[in-house]
Amino acid sequence: MKLSSILFVSSCVVVSAFGVNPSPGLSATKAFSPAFRTTTSLDSPLFRDVNRVRGGAVPGWAAYNDALDRKPLVTKAMTSLVGWGLGDILAQIFISGGPFDWKRFITLSAFGLLYHGPSGHYFYNWLDKQIPGKSAKDVASKVAIDQIFWCPIFMTVFFTYLGLVNGDSLATIANKIKVDLLSACQASWKVWPIVHAFNFRFIKTQHRLVYLNSIQVAFNMFLSILGSK
Numbered sequence: 001m002k003l004s005s006i007l008f009v010s011s012c013v014v015v016s017a018f019g020v021n022p023s024p025g026l027s028a029t030k031a032f033s034p035a036f037r038t039t040t041s042l043d044s045p046l047f048r049d050v051n052r053v054r055g056g057a058v059p060g061w062a063a064y065n066d067a068l069d070r071k072p073l074v075t076k077a078m079t080s081l082v083g084w085g086l087g088d089i090l091a092q093i094f095i096s097g098g099p100f101d102w103k104r105f106i107t108l109s110a111f112g113l114l115y116h117g118p119s120g121h122y123f124y125n126w127l128d129k130q131i132p133g134k135s136a137k138d139v140a141s142k143v144a145i146d147q148i149f150w151c152p153i154f155m156t157v158f159f160t161y162l163g164l165v166n167g168d169s170l171a172t173i174a175n176k177i178k179v180d181l182l183s184a185c186q187a188s189w190k191v192w193p194i195v196h197a198f199n200f201r202f203i204k205t206q207h208r209l210v211y212l213n214s215i216q217v218a219f220n221m222f223l224s225i226l227g228s229k
Contacts, residue, residue: 068206076209077117083213084112090217107165112213115157120209123150128205142200143193151192155184191219 067075088108092100127145131138156177163173195215203211 064210065206072206073118073121076121077113079210079213080112080117080120081109082112083216084116085109087217087219107162111158111161115161117209119154119157120212124205124208134201139197139200143196146196147189147193151185151188152181155181155188158184188219 064075085105085108088105092098092105127142131141131145159177159180160173163176168176195212199208199211
């Protein structure tokens with residue numbers, strides 16, 4: 001329940017920060033027409049209207065979009081490196097306590113860089129090509145594929161990676177997956193369907209990982225604790 005609350009609040013904060021308002025009571029065309037651009041790489045509701053939002057656009061947002069255009073794979077990998085690294089820093093400071101574990105921090109940051117970012121890049125590009133629409137049926141289908149198929153695969157890779165880095169035997173890794181995979185997936189199923197419903201309905205393909213990483217910091221805190229047990 002605490003994890004769900006943290007992720008829900010994180011989602012609201014991120015949505016507010018990026019100037020997105022999914023409320024059905026507002027007309028997206030009237031209220032946010034400057035934000036929905038169709039002729040530039042900033043074609044996303046993540047971009048704030050500088051005339052409406054105090055402080056203007058998200059700092060560095062134009063540069064980030066330029067990096068996505070030039071080197072999407074590298075940019076998304078670096079985005080996940082920051083998201084996973086920050087999640088572990090917060091977990092160690094506010095949950096674990098004790099001396100800072102640099103090995104754990106580097107291990108999880110590297111996972112974001114080497115797997116989460118690149119795999120997310122290819123997976124979401126593939127998924128959006130297979131189901132390009134944004135209707136309720138399309139969104140529900142994407143969420144189902146993400147949570148039923150991609151989530152267990154991702155968690156299995158996560159636990160395998162941690163085991164290999166720690167020098168565990170294959171038998172130990174297999175037991176870790178057997179014990180913790182269902183718990184990790186159940187935690188995901190409590191929160192991420194809602195997050196992904198918003199993701200697949202409102203967020204552009206190239207911005208999915210920065211949106212997910214912004215919210216996933218809280219979930220990464222949970223994974224960093226689970227992975228370090």
